[in-house]
Structures are given as C-alpha cells and as structure tokens.
Amino acid sequence: MTKNTFGFDNKVSRRSMLKLTGAALVAPMIWVKNSEAAQQQVIIRSPGGAYDEIRKKLIFEPFREKTGIRVVPVAMTSAKMEAMIRSGNVEVDIIDNDDSVILQWENELAPLAYDKFKFTDPADILPQYKHDSYVGNFVYASVMGYNTGKYNKNTVPSNWADFWDYKKIPGTRALADMDTGGPDIEFALIADGVPIDKLYPLDLPRAFKSLSRIKPGISKFWTSGALSVQMLSTGDADVSSVWSTRILKGIENGAPLAINWNQHAVHLQAYAVFKKAKNPENAQKLVDFCLSKDVQSKFSSLWNSGPVTKTAYEALTPELREKIPGGERTQQHGFLLDAGWWAKNRTEVGKEWAKWALNS
Incomplete structure (x- = not known):
C-alpha cells in the first residue's frame, strides 16, 4: 500500500490486543431466551x-x-x-x-x-x-512518541533512521514486542533505507538484521499500549514507538509527552x-x-x-x-499497514521473533 492512497480533500488499548497465544481456547456461550x-x-x-x-x-x-x-x-x-x-x-x-x-x-x-x-x-x-x-x-497509528523533558521537536530523532542511531542521538529507546501482535518490522526496514511505498512484501531477514543493530539501545520491548506510555511518562524510555490513541490519552492526562508523526504507520x-x-x-x-x-x-x-x-x-x-x-x-x-500480508505472515513473524529474541 503506497502513501498516496489516502483520498481526502485535506484528511487502541491497541483498540484490540492481537495476542494470539496463551489465551483460553473455550469460546463463551451467549444465551438468548427465545x-x-x-x-x-x-x-x-x-x-x-x-x-x-x-x-x-x-x-x-x-x-x-x-x-x-x-x-x-x-x-x-x-x-x-x-x-x-x-x-x-x-x-x-x-x-x-x-x-x-x-x-x-x-x-x-x-x-x-x-x-x-x-x-x-x-x-x-x-x-x-x-x-x-x-x-x-x-x-489510529503507530508513531514515534517522546518525553518532552528529554527532547523537543527540534532535537527528537527526525525519522526512524535517526531513532536507530542511538549513538549519534543519545536517549533510551523502546519498541513493540511480538506480544502486541506485531513488532515494528516496518520501522526496522524504513530505518534500513526501504522507502515507505516499497515496504511490502516485508523482507524479514533484512528487518531482523536491522533490529539487531538497534537492540543494544533498547531498554525494553513493550508488550502493551499502557506499558509504552508508562515508560515514556516515567523516563524509562525517552523515545519509543507507541500507538497514537494511547499517547494522546497520556497527553490529555498531563504526561510530558509529544508525537513525531514522520513515517507513521496507520x-x-x-x-x-x-x-x-x-x-x-x-x-x-x-x-x-x-x-x-x-x-x-x-x-x-x-x-x-x-x-x-x-x-x-x-x-x-x-x-x-x-x-x-x-x-x-x-x-x-x-x-x-498491509493487513493481508500480516494475516498471512503473523505466525511466521512470531517464529522468527522468538528465534531472534533468544539468539541475538
């Protein structure tokens, strides 16, 4: 999906957790009287x-x-x-x-x-x-969120390549874990130079190689939208991928947070x-x-x-x-985000993530 598909004249918890394992396998029964x-x-x-x-x-x-x-x-x-x-x-x-x-x-x-x-x-x-x-x-969107006590709009990493360069732009980082349903594979590829209109099909070997480069700069891979905002709010992470609905609620509640919308994923x-x-x-x-x-x-x-x-x-x-x-x-x-690609490949991403997390 290319970025020019949004045809306006001008234009959650992660709404629904996508965690596919560890849940009970018994469907609820919903009864009606007649x-x-x-x-x-x-x-x-x-x-x-x-x-x-x-x-x-x-x-x-x-x-x-x-x-x-x-x-x-x-x-x-x-x-x-x-x-x-x-x-x-x-x-x-x-x-x-x-x-x-x-x-x-x-x-x-x-x-x-x-x-x-x-x-x-x-x-x-x-x-x-x-x-x-x-x-x-x-x-909603996955965006780059940051703590305003550490960065302002001029000093925060301007794109995902800058986010990946934690030595040039110091500060603790965080990214999404597989437990969220989808780690930041797209951002890893963008950071490695893939144009956003050429992302799909995602090149998993290249993405995990890119993730290995940023891993030493990651304080934690967050497992829920609430945790990502909490980390940013407390300074456990200075900058992180985060769901827009979550960080905006944090900002409304007075947290010292802001958003860099460059290269966001919808x-x-x-x-x-x-x-x-x-x-x-x-x-x-x-x-x-x-x-x-x-x-x-x-x-x-x-x-x-x-x-x-x-x-x-x-x-x-x-x-x-x-x-x-x-x-x-x-x-x-x-x-x-390409829903069709993720529907077909989420299981494979999960397997590759597990191997990468264990061995990298």
Whole structure:
C-alpha cells in the first residue's frame, strides 16, 4: 500500500490486543431466551473497557432507540474466536477487530450489504478502508512518541533512521514486542533505507538484521499500549514507538509527552459479519449505523482516532485533525499497514521473533 492512497480533500488499548497465544481456547456461550429475542439483538465482539463505555452511549443505545435492536458487546480474544469458529457454533454476529486479525477468517465472512445501507452512503467510505467482506471502523497509528523533558521537536530523532542511531542521538529507546501482535518490522526496514511505498512484501531477514543493530539501545520491548506510555511518562524510555490513541490519552492526562508523526504507520480497526451469524440482518444494520457521519465524527473526538468516511473527516475541527492520522499528514508522512500480508505472515513473524529474541 503506497502513501498516496489516502483520498481526502485535506484528511487502541491497541483498540484490540492481537495476542494470539496463551489465551483460553473455550469460546463463551451467549444465551438468548427465545428466537424472538434473538431476532431483536445483535452480538458484537468488542475490545471492552472504556471503548465499550463510549460506544454504549454513542452507538449502542441510539441504535436500539432507532431500530429496536439491542446490541450485546462481548469481549473475546482471538484464540477464543478461533475456537468458536472451529466448533461450528458461531455465537457472535460481528467482529470489531484489527483488519489483519479479521482477515485470518476471511472464508468465514459474509459480503457486506452496502446496497442496503440506509444510515451511510457507501460512496462516502474511503476506498482504502472499504472491502467486500470487511470495512473500516476507525484508524489510529503507530508513531514515534517522546518525553518532552528529554527532547523537543527540534532535537527528537527526525525519522526512524535517526531513532536507530542511538549513538549519534543519545536517549533510551523502546519498541513493540511480538506480544502486541506485531513488532515494528516496518520501522526496522524504513530505518534500513526501504522507502515507505516499497515496504511490502516485508523482507524479514533484512528487518531482523536491522533490529539487531538497534537492540543494544533498547531498554525494553513493550508488550502493551499502557506499558509504552508508562515508560515514556516515567523516563524509562525517552523515545519509543507507541500507538497514537494511547499517547494522546497520556497527553490529555498531563504526561510530558509529544508525537513525531514522520513515517507513521496507520492501523485499521474494522467490522466484519460472519456467514453463520444468527442475526445477520441486524448485524448489517449495525455496521451501516456505525459508519454514519455523526457516529464517525463524534467517535473520533472521543477516541482520538481517525474516521473512515470523507464527510466525517471534513466535519472534524482543525484542532482534532492535528491529533489524528489521515488526510494530508498521512499522504505526506505515513502509510497504511498491509493487513493481508500480516494475516498471512503473523505466525511466521512470531517464529522468527522468538528465534531472534533468544539468539541475538
């Protein structure tokens, strides 16, 4: 995916943890009292926590008032989702997850009924986020975050090559661990000279060689979005890769942090409907509702994320646009992660990471 694919006029916890191992392999059972009740609800896999609290007020309750359909959010790991699918008893209608995780179950997904949308104009959805069997929910980014007690915008590493040069630009560094679902392979390649529009398919041997160069300068590979912000806030790391939604929340809470947006990586949180969904029509209606202009723009302001529709982005204030990925900023300084590559290669990356971590 090249950086000129972001077609605006102007443009989590890691939303959902992608950890694929160490989780219980028993899918939860979601019971309904009778078939009539089942027809008037929709069950969505959701990250939970503060995310669900926002969406309950902004989306779930208004959706029920407009349609009579109750939304039931269920927190579920990828491992539990996999177990549920293998059992053949799909108790969830919609997945709300990272697009590269969703694509692991591509054959289990139903086509999205864009032609039946009533709340959203399908033509308003930006093309890089619109697919036959899944569609964007919101975007966020992996960025270079730093502690303002150590650096300012003129002294922080200006790009990933500078970040890698820890001898020239002193300061403790941190990067993402495999436990986050995807270590900073793209940033390792960019630091090694690969142009951001030539990243895919990722050259893993080259990436791990690059990671070996930076490893002596890394204080820790962080395993969660909360840990990355904590390290930056306390000075355990002066500069680190970090998820934009996480660091922006830290800044709102008064942490001495700032962002360098150069060479940022855009992540897509997305929706998909299962072929075996028990409430397929209700699921399609909820996806439609979630992509409406008001929902998209209001959620962006509450979650510090980017919308996936053109009109919602255009409705944002200039102040909010400065805080989120998208638009001219991403056209000029960022790129969209290739979900298809990660869906096919995450297991291989995990194996290579384990070997590299043990031997390097």
